[in-house]
Structure formats: structure tokens, C-alpha cells
Amino acid sequence: MDYVIGQIDRALDVNSAVVAALDSGNLDAPTPRQDWDVRTELNHTIGTMHIFAAVLSGTYSGAERESDWLGGDPRGAYAAAAEIDRAAWHRPDVLDSVIRHPAGTLPAPRAALLHWAELTTHGVDIAIAIGRPDLADNALCAELLDTLQAEGGIDEFRGSGLFGAEVPAVPSDPGHRRLLAYVGRALLSSTT
DSSP: HHHHHHHHHHHHHHHHHHHOOOOGGGGBBBHHHHHHHHHHEEEEEEEEHHHHHHHHHHHHOHHHOOOOTTTTHHHHHHHHHHHHHHHHHHTTGGGSSEEEEEEEEEEEEHHHHHHHHHHHHHHHHHHHTTTOOOGHHHHHHHHHHHHHHTOSSGGGGGGSSSSSOOOOOTTSSSSHHHHHHHTTOOOOOOOO
């Protein structure tokens, strides 16, 4: 499962490039995540990173993912959260524990896979929303999709607000489109 920790690192790096491409004019853009704009989805992503880090370090106090994590500096907020998140997942023996997370109690390897899925999906959502699907890492998305399917899927998280029902995708679609379809995102157009 060290592979998954490496993929979390990779997703954090990919999302850093997506966040760097943001400007104040596209924070209100709608995302493939129904009813969310870029600001809401980025705030949720940063909150998820902080909450996972707190859970992993045993300092979780019940903070909500939807609290205001962005403040006035989305790029700075993301960079700080990424540093904290990365450090938490690189703690010795982190994968030997059971994680008590707001999404439920999970073995740490399953929680790591869920985190990789959330980071990657939200990053793709934001990249598409700002008109930069080229920033999506199609190989990372395809690897995540293959791993999720090999590890039993995400059915336990569908309908809980984390992921929706799978929507149709074309097998020849790029990795990011196939991943979004798998996690229940409506595909916006053929250019995404």
C-alpha cells in the first residue's frame, strides 16, 4: 500500500498545478460535482486534507469539511493543507491503524485509497471547471480507476455524498473522463 501513499503525493502535486491556474474570476465556475462551484469544491478538498491529517495524527476535533478553509488566499490555503496532509500520510506505520473518519471507521489502507480518490476526483473537477482539462493527469486517473475496481469499488460510499451512481463512459475516453463517470459525475461536454 505504499504505492497508494505515493499516489496521494502525486495527486497533491497535480492539484497544486490546478490550484496555481486559478484566478478570482473562476472561483464561481460550476464544477462537474452537482451544485458545487470551484470555491466550494476547493474548500471541501482542503477541509478533507486537514481532517485526514488530524485523524491520522489523533488530533481530530470534529471540524467540518465545509468550514471556511480557504480564507482570502486559496493558493496559500491549498499549499499549507498539502504540506500537512503529505506529512500525515508519511508517518511511520500510518497504514497499520484503523482510521475513525467522518466517512466511517476504515482500515488505514482503505482510507488511503478513499483519500487518493477524493483528491484526484476533486482536482479533475476543478481543472474542468476552469477550462483546463489538460491539467488532469490521465495516467493517474486511469491508475486510480483500475485500483478502485481491483479493490472492490466504492459502492459503500455511493449515495453518501462522496460519490454518486456510475454514469456511462466510453472505454476510449481519456482517464479523467472515465474516472469522473465511475464516481458519478455528469460529463459536461466532449472537450472535458
